[in-house]
Amino acid sequence: PDGNKVGWIRPQGTQLTVSGRRLDSHAPPAKASIPCCYLMKFQASALYFPTEGCWEISAKAGTSELTFVTRVGPARPPR
Numbered sequence: 267p268d269g270n271k272v273g274w275i276r277p278q279g280t281q282l283t284v285s286g287r288r289l290d291s292h293a294p295p296a297k298a299s300i301p302c303c304y305l306m307k308f309q310a311s312a313l314y315f316p317t318e319g320c321w322e323i324s325a326k327a328g329t330s331e332l333t334f335v336t337r338v339g340p341a342r343p344p345r
Contacts, residue, residue, distance in 0.1 A: 269299065269312035280328035282309045289335065290320040 276282050286296025299312040315321060315338045324333045 269314045274309045276327035278307045282327045284325045286323045293317045
């Protein structure tokens, strides 16, 4: 529920876009929160997955692209 923090290295001065789709079942798309105004190559983000399962994440910034697959487990209970 609190999202997963993800740091990216992207071409300086480009805008990062991130999308995610579940591969092993139907689910709403993953969501990304990408704050503005990182002037250097580093870009922080948070990814939110509506369900556990196998997810494909695709990121683009300028002419650079990255796609990876990850397994999302059950949410941890609140502390």
